[in-house]
Structure formats: structure tokens, C-alpha cells
Amino acid sequence: MTRNTALSIRDLSISYDTPEGRLRAIREVSFDVARGGITGLVGESGCGKSTLMSAILGLLDGAAIVESGEIWLGETDLLTLSRGEMRRLLGDRIGAVFQDPMRSLNPVLTIGRQMTDIQFRHRLSRRTKRERAIEMLHKVRIPDPAARLDRYPHELSGGMRQRVAIAMALMAEPDLLVADEPTTALDATLEMRTIELLRELQQEIGCAIVFITHHLGVVSELCDDTVIMYAGEVVEAGPTRALFEAPRHPYTDLLFACDPARIRERSRHLPTIPGTVPGLIDVPPGCVFAERCPERFAPCGRLHPRPLRVRGSEAVRCHLHDPEVTS
Amino acid sequence: MWLYFLKRLGLAVAVVAIVIAALFAMIHAIPGDPARVALGPRASEELVAAFRERIGLDQPILVQMGNFYVSLLRGDLGRDAVSGEPVLRILLSQLPDTLYLVLGSILVAVVPGVFLGTLAARHRGSLIDRVTSVISVSVMSIPAFVIAIYLLLIFSIELQWFPAIGAGEGVLDRLHRLVLPSLALGLAWIGYVARILRASILEEMNEPHVRTARAFGLSENRIMYDYVLRIAILPTITVLGIGVGHMLSGAVFAEIVFARPGIGKLVFDAIISRNYPVVTGAVLLTTIFFVLVNLLADLVIAWLDPRVRHDLAG
Known part of the structure; x- marks a missing residue:
């Protein structure tokens, strides 16, 4: 744990008890988010992003079992906290923005009510809380914020609702903001505007952000560091620029090749990665990507790759870069 | 609107x-x-x-x-075929006792029903949940007249806590005599209210807005009572509106068993004596009351849920 890290996840493994057996949702996940830095967390649906996010926020559901690992927020391991202690950090040192702006605000309470409710920690008058809410709405560039406070979520547009959610999450000036695909439900122009806004506010407040997305364009635009997840594991992590210039893991490489924004030649079909993600109840003993990997060789099927530090990346789980395996 | x-x-x-x-x-x-x-x-x-x-x-x-x-x-419901009195006046003299009975029954249904439903939802899957579920299903499956007779036998005759018959004089006496008939009519609805409420709370708890509230560290009590119950109670209100209809028909037997005056007793006697103007008037009044209660239920829902108001305005 260094002083420059806002969030540090160490060897985190979480599984779910299901009727079919133990589903090992995330395994040995480690990465750091620098203080004031933005880390993009990329992966397909079902790669464990949501489980990871719930773990950081202490909102794992009852069926989830934390098998091992630590989640350090500054000097505190969040996994050792009681429910009450965790509740004290949420909405204060940790903020969160969720995917679906349509449904992530309470539909029967006004924006103002929801924005004053979350200030329950402060002994302020109702009026001051309202003023703080107006100020925050002003910061996320909502026109006529005072009038908007008395509106219900369904009376605002999708983009505006998401800006309200961002305003709420940043109101307490947290150390860490967890953003779960906050722009996925928005159209492209709105998405870029929301991201610019998020970056501006981040610089003003100085919080660190974990930005969960499957949109590579957003990651390269916004994030300092990138973590690529596949089937519950971190397959590659490193500084965004280096990682985008020279991906080391074959999965990262193929993921980039599938990004519609990067396709240069005209083709009748969008590229895809052949094969399917392995089941997580019986996780294959070797590399999780071996089944689909075009560069697989002998050890991939039986030996689980260890995270390696190679030039440009801080961690790659691939035998191709392991001198002990290749030699 | x-x-x-x-x-x-x-x-x-x-x-x-x-x-x-x-x-x-x-x-x-x-x-x-x-x-x-x-x-x-x-x-x-x-x-x-x-x-x-x-x-x-x-x-x-x-x-x-x-x-x-x-x-x-013209506001004229005809005259009683036997006594010649205006039907409207007879009905209005009997209406209050039935209204108190229905109100009492709703109270009996709602207060424990909401409590049990919330309790079961908060302790989903636990022993408490199973116990409340057994209680709910039991009260729903016992016919109201059986409950009425047992209440009479136990609390009036055996224990003598409550008088068996009549509507009483004065506020306290009236309330005292309202307890058993209200219990008889409302008891089954405790079960309905608890089951419906439990289901809609659990459904609402899965909504993303609840996760947002939790992510801001709001207490579980606040989330339940301010954020969830407000929405989850809506289906229960609709069902209660319909429940009032059942309670009105139940009032016929409750008023006979407990020998209370009221619209139910009036209808029963009028049918026996083929006093058709009274039957028609009473049924008409009951229908109007039922329709108004359901209208009221819809208005309450619109008041609680801005989305409904929005749809109505648009």
C-alpha cells in the first residue's frame, strides 16, 4: 500500500453458491488506482466487472462469498469493515454512478429530496442542503437548477438524469468514484459531453475514478490506466497509452481488433473472437483464454499463467511473455 | 388530472x-x-x-x-313498502354503522398486514418470514363466519371481554362493540395485505434505485420506509379498494351474527319481507360507495406516484 494509491485491490477472489455448484466469478484480481487517477476497467458482459464493483461498494448480495483478497481504500481494507462501518464510507469517501439513469434514481421522490437525503451526515438546515444541491446541479451544467430540484426523474431527459447522478455522487467530494458504464445508455454526442464533464469535475475535486465500460474509445479518451478483464481474471493491466499502442495479451489484441472504431478496411462482417467464454463453475486449469487464443501453445491448456511485468504493461497473464515457460 | x-x-x-x-x-x-x-x-x-x-x-x-x-x-329512492317511510331516510340512518364497521375492518387489515408484510420482506427466507407466511395463509383460508363465531365464543361468552351484540351508545361503547365484528371481517385481509406487500417490496428492492440509495450509505430503515414502501404499497391500495367490496358483502353476515344495525342487516330483512324499494335503494347505495372507494384508491395512487400523475396529465 503506497501513499499514491487511492484504491488497491489485492488477490481478490469472489464466488457465488449456485444450485449447479460454486461459480467462481472473479479470481485473483489485483490492480491499483492512483490517487486522482482514472482507471478504466474493460471487459465483456459476465467478465466479473459488476461483481468487482459490488465488492468495492460493499453491496455484494447474500449468495456471494469473498474467498480471499483485500480492497484497500487508503489505509482501510474495506473487506474487514462491518456493514455499519462500510455505510459510513459510502456516499462520503466513496461515490458511485450507475449504468441506467432511467432506473437508478428513485422514481417517486423529487431530485431535490434525493439530493438532500444523501446529505444526512451534515448537520445543516434543509435550506442549506437545498442550496448545496443547487450549486452541485449548476456544476454539472443543468440549466435552471433551482426549478429542477422540484422535478421527478421521469421529467428529465436521460442525459440530464445521468448528470444529476454524477452531481449526487460527487457532492461529498469523495476520494474514489466508481462509475459503472455511466454513459452506455446515452447517445454518442451526449456520451462525449458527459465524459468531458466527468473529467473536469474529477480534476476539480481530485478524486480517483474506476470507470467500468466496454467502450474502448471512452477508455482511450478518459483513462490514465486500463485494466482488461476476461472470464473473471485480469488478463492485462497498464498505462492506457502503452497498452493501446502495444497490447501484450492476445485477448487485448483481439478485443482492440473488434472495436468498430479501429476497423480500417471495408468488410461485410464485423470482426468477432471465435469461441465462447468458458463456464466459471469448472474453470479450466490452464489459461482462461486458451480455448479461443490464436497463439496458444503446449502449456496454455494445463498451466495457469502468472501475472508478469513486461515493458509497457504492469501485469500480463500470458505464457508468451513468461521466459520460464517459453524457454 | x-x-x-x-x-x-x-x-x-x-x-x-x-x-x-x-x-x-x-x-x-x-x-x-x-x-x-x-x-x-x-x-x-x-x-x-x-x-x-x-x-x-x-x-x-x-x-x-x-x-x-x-x-x-330527483334524489327520491321511493318509499318502504311496509312502513311507507322514505327509503333514503332509512338508508341514511343505517349507513353510519356499516361505515364504521368497514373502516374498522380496513384498519384491522392494514395495520397488522403492513407490519407483517414489511417484516417478512426484511427477513426474507428466515424463520420470521416462514412464520408470517403461515399466519397469512391461515387467516386467509378460514371463512369469515367461522372466525366470527369463534370470536363470539371465546371473547364474548368465555372471557366476556366484549359484548356479543348491538352497536352501542356513545363513542367508547361503540368502539368497544366494533372490535369483534371488525376482526371477523378484516382478519382474512391481514393475510392478503401481508402477502401482496411482501411480494411488491421484494420486487422493488431489486430495482437499481435501491442500490443507488445504498451506495450513498442511507440506512436500511430509511430505504425501506421512504424509498421502497412508498412504491411497494401501491398494488396493496388497489387490492384494498376491491377488498372494501368484499367487506361490504361480509357486513351482511357480520351484522346478523353480531346483531348490529346497518345496511347489511337492512338488506337481509328487506329481502326476507320482499321489501323491494329498500333492497334496490340499499344495493344502489352500496354500489355507489364501492365505486367511490375505488375512485379514491386510484386518486391516492396518483397522489403517491408522480409517474401516474404524469401519465394522467399527458
């Missing part, structure tokens, strides 16, 4: 008109000449004919119905 209200009111009027038509058809399908029943077997033919003429039974049924609608518009 106002347009919606007017539409609902128009619908209510149509419902009442149809109910009256059905009632007229039903009355005339029941065997037994009302004049004969009212006057007794030894009355002369002339007397019977005069009686039939007085309450309009000599006219074709459609004319009778037309006359009824016309006088209804």
Missing part, C-alpha cells in the same frame, strides 16, 4: 346504472309475489292489487326501471 377524474366519474355513473338494471332483472326472477308476502296469505285480492299499484308493481318492468331512474335523479 381533472379530465381523468371526470372520465372516472362518468364510468362510475355507468356502473351504477348497469347495477340497477341487473338488480331489477334479479328481483323479478325471485319467486314470490311481494304484495302477497307483505300483506300475508289472508289478504283480499283487492288489497293485493291496491298494494301492487301503490309500489308500481303493476307496470311493465321497463317502465318500473324508467320510473326508478327518473325519481333517482
